[in-house]
Amino acid sequence: MKAAPRVREIPFSALGGVFDEDDIGAALGVLRRAAAPGGNFFPLPEESDFQRAFAAHEGAAHAVAVNSCGTALDLCLMALGIGPGDEVITTPLTFVCTATCVIARGAKVVFADVDPRTLCLDPHDVRRRITNRTKAILPVHFTGLAADCDAFDAIASQTGVPIIYDAAHAVGTLYRGAAVGGRGLASCYSFQSNKNMTTLGEGGAVTTDDADFAEIVRRKKTFGYVYGPTLQVATVGFNYRMTKPQCAVGITQLAKIDGVIANRLAVFQTVHELLADMPGIIRPSGIEAGHGCHLYVVRLDTDRVSVDRAAFLKTLKDDYGVSCGVHYPAVWTWDVMRGLGYSAESAACPVAAKASEQVISLPLFPHTTQEDCSYIVWGLGEAIHQAGRPARAGLS
Ligand SMILES: Cc1ncc(COP(=O)(O)O)c(C=O)c1O
Known part of the structure; x- marks a missing residue:
């Protein structure tokens, strides 16, 4: 009979990705440039570089870097103007913030069931729960397995209800061989420490193929600013920005994802x-x-x-x-x-x-x-x- 192995400690707390010298060098580079004479943390060329690289990796036309997936979800619901009296359908098998972002808008969460095979939101059950108050559907690519994007596309085109994916687990996820970042109206990614890639422990992004939606999210993440010959504030916004060292690390993280x-x-x-x-x-x-x-x-x-x-x-x-x-x-x-x-x-x-x-x-x-x-x-x-x-x- 084979001897039992020696008991060892296997914690559930390791980094989800790989954080190494490339990332440390990228962060230090930003810090050193900011410390040099005339240096600053603004402007943020690293932000647009990271956004471009992330959008390309996830198959979307646009990416907007933010400070977490939770804020990415918040921004998308705000951009849709969701509020009291509205309903948003999502899965019960998710991190709490997929639902509480709806509560935060004063709207009602309507749960639909999951597919017993994949544990992702079941589009058939979603259809049964749509009412004239449904203003968005939030499927989750649970564990990194793609939700049924084609079925959700069909729901969106038949009902006009937008789909916002919670893609916190889905950096690198493919659906029928293609990245999922351009599916639905938008997708919300997480770069928190135990995700597959991390931007110094926290971070997130909204990806979308819709240029107008990307612009609303972009404005709302920075105080509602509209940049032009004179700065204007067009809408209620916040400061949900990702920092410059984080954006630099996002680029090196993406290179090895x-x-x-x-x-x-x-x-x-x-x-x-x-x-x-x-x-x-x-x-x-x-x-x-x-x-x-x-x-x-x-x-x-x-x-x-x-x-x-x-x-x-x-x-x-x-x-x-x-x-x-x-x-x-x-x-x-x-x-x-x-x-x-x-x-x-x-x-x-x-x-x-x-x-x-x-x-x-x-x-x-x-x-x-x-x-x-x-x-x-x-x-x-x-x-x-x-x-x-x-x-x-x-x-x-
Ligand atoms: C499914 C899901 N959605 C959203 C989040 C929130 O991500 P963040 O910590 O980047 O706000 C998480 C975090 O674990 C998650 O697992």
Whole structure:
């Protein structure tokens, strides 16, 4: 019999990308130029260079760099003029801000269910929930797997409701072989620390093919400024700008992003194969070229194995040193949403409700070794064995 491996610590906290000397050099270069005589942090040639490079990488005509994906979402909803009395449809299986950006506008979140195979927003269920108050649809490219962009295009052209993608996980994601940044009216990306690329820990971008929409977002991110022979303020705006060192690092991050995603894909595929026959685990779909490979999310197969997720995660961490994440508890479980009357009952999204209690994100990063992949899968098997028992007689 093979000996059990020595217990090791596998944290869920590594950088999602690769941050190295190129990035440090780019940031230092900006700082040194700003410190030199006559230097300044303005103007920002790095901003337009980064925006051009990012738009090209994500297949969009325009990119507007901002300070987070959360603010990118805010800007898009503000640009659409969404407000009280309006409804916005989104998935319950997402980070809280995909929904709270709607609340912040005074509008109502309408949840639609997810596709049981991909866990992305289900366009068929979205159609059922559209009313004459629906002002936007916010699908998420969940984990880096593209949402069904063609189906959402069809909804937009038949109903006139714009699609704004939450592309926080989707740097490098492809849909039918093409980057997704130009799909829908706009897409909102994140460069926060554990995403596939990062602009010094925080950052985001709005991408779009629509020049007018890009211009509204651009104005709103800088106080509503309209630049010209004389500066004008045309609309209510904010300061949601990305800093110059961040933009410089965005350029060096982008130069290596394809390699980072290829590494992540290799790690995901290794684990995917190792998990092929593991009882009690449902593997994610779409782990192939084109997946952004931000998160590898398995589900506990609670129809076959009765296992409490919290106890299982505790065993995995305490006994085997493997820390996992949960992406995501359904949005209606957060106090802020409950306080506003949102609930599993009112949302009526049974697939998302069930998945949200089953999902587990494995600690896989671009530098995860083959040995650590095997170890994580071994720990998972042991913890299932310890914490689980057949859910119904006759099932193993
Ligand atoms: C799906 C999703 N949307 C939005 C965000 C917010 O991104 P940021 O931290 O850049 O505001 C996140 C962050 O993790 C996310 O996972």
